[in-house]
Amino acid sequence: MSSIVETIAMCVERGKVNKTSxxxxxxxxxxxxxxxxxxxxxxxVPANDILTKGLMIGMGKVGGKFSxxxxxxxxxxxxxxxxxxxxxxxxxxxxxxxxxxxxxxVVGTVQGDLHDxxxxxVSMVMEGGGFEVIDxxxxxxxxxxxxxxxxxxxCAVGLSALLTMTMVNMEKTVKLIKEKCPSTxxxxxxxxxxxxxxxxxxxxxxxxxxxxxxxxxxxxYA
Ligand code: B1M
Numbered sequence: 336m337s338s339i340v341e342t343i344a345m346c347v348e349r350g351k352v353n354k355t356s357x358x359x360x361x362x363x364x365x366x367x368x369x370x371x372x373x374x375x376x377x378x379x380v381p382a383n384d385i386l387t388k389g390l391m392i393g394m395g396k397v398g399g400k401f402s403x404x405x406x407x408x409x410x411x412x413x414x415x416x417x418x419x420x421x422x423x424x425x426x427x428x429x430x431x432x433x434x435x436x437x438x439x440x441v442v443g444t445v446q447g448d449l450h451d452x453x454x455x456x457v458s459m460v461m462e463g464g465g466f467e468v469i470d471x472x473x474x475x476x477x478x479x480x481x482x483x484x485x486x487x488x489x490c491a492v493g494l495s496a497l498l499t500m501t502m503v504n505m506e507k508t509v510k511l512i513k514e515k516c517p518s519t520x521x522x523x524x525x526x527x528x529x530x531x532x533x534x535x536x537x538x539x540x541x542x543x544x545x546x547x548x549x550x551x552x553x554x555x556y557a
Contacts, residue, residue: 339375340389343368343421347393347463350413352420358413369420382428383435386465390418394463398546408456411545415459422462429467436467438556441483442493443471446504450497453525457493460545466552477508484516491555493548494538496525506536513537520555522548 345351346368349359353369366374368390375385397414400406428434440461444454451473458468469483469490484490492512496505505523512519523538533541542548 339371339378340380340384341392343371343375343385343389344393344396346371347390347414347417347421348396350397350410350417352413352417367420368417369423372421372424376424376428382425382433385421386425386434390421390463391465394418394460395546395549398460398463398544398549402544402546408452411456411459415456415463418459418463437465438467438552439469439487439490440466440493440552441469441471441480441487441490442495443475443480444473444495444497445501445508446474446476448496448498448501448504449473450495450525453497454493454495457495457524457545457548460549461493461552464549464553466556475508477504477511480508481511481515484512484519491520491522491552493522493524496523496528499527502527502532505538509536509538520552522551524548 351359351362351367353367356367357363372385394414397406397411401411442454442458444451458470462468469487471479471483480492484492494505494508496502509521512521521538522540523533524542528541530541540551542551
């Protein structure tokens with residue numbers, strides 16, 4: 336029989352939010368990540384265990400499947416929804432310091448670019464991976480990224496761009512951050528990007544998908 340934490344992992348992987356959620360159909364009427372997380376906390380399961388052995392495992396599995404094209408954007412969105420329902424219960428434990436994030440990830444879509452669907456998926460997977468996510472939104476100037484880096488010492492930064500036209504603003508942002516705070520790790524992604532472009536602009540890592548981004552960040556904060 337699987338433990339409650341394993342069941343929470345399965346709920347996140349399958350996108351089972353709560354009891355009233357009709358999705359996925361084979362789990363209809365069963366408790367979801369919402370109820371099970373509340374139950375686990377009531378049973379005195381440490382919040383950190385729920386995060387690391389439940390939510391992160393579930394998100395890691397669905398993220399891996401997404402990378403391998405075994406599941407698609409809606410599956411990732413449902414997983415993120417289940418994770419958010421669980422995180423609502425864990426939030427007070429993080430705020431009190433009883434449970435700890437693995438690190439802070441400042442993320443945004445670069446200046447001039449309004450595309451945010453991919454960036455939001457990356458944010459969700461990072462949150463599911465145990466990171467605190469500071470989402471600066473879209474059309475983020477290099478200066479705004481820099482301000483966030485100063486406000487969150489030791490953070491890693493994620494830059495997303497979907498337009499070839501705005502890739503140049505990615506370069507400006509990397510330059511500014513590396514000039515002022517060279518130890519900051521910068522991860523870049525978005526449909527028009529390549530590994531070669533990442534190297535050219537002096538970013539630390541490129542990932543074509545959210546799971547690769549999480550894998551990289553996990554090595555940074557290992
Ligand atoms: Co725009 N658009 N769009 N658009 N749009 C594209 C990107 C385009 C390829 C369409 C086309 O012409 N075939 C084209 C760009 C061409 C180019 O420069 N190479 C384009 C254009 C030209 C434009 C406008 C200029 C159109 C116009 O007004 N004339 C305009 C620009 C506005 C602006 O940004 N200033 C524009 C506007 C829009 C909408 C507002 C209508 C809407 C955006 C809505 C939104 O994001 N909230 C939109 C959309 C939806 C698209 C398409 C159709 C879909 C993009 C998307 O969300 N994909 C797109 C065409 C296409 O891709 N078929 C297109 C799904 C998403 C999950 O994938 O974002 O690639 P993606 O993210 C992936 C990975 O790239 C990666 O992970 C994600 C999941 O795998 N990833 C990261 C992303 N960021 C990452 C960061 C990381 C790591 C991985 O680390 C930090």
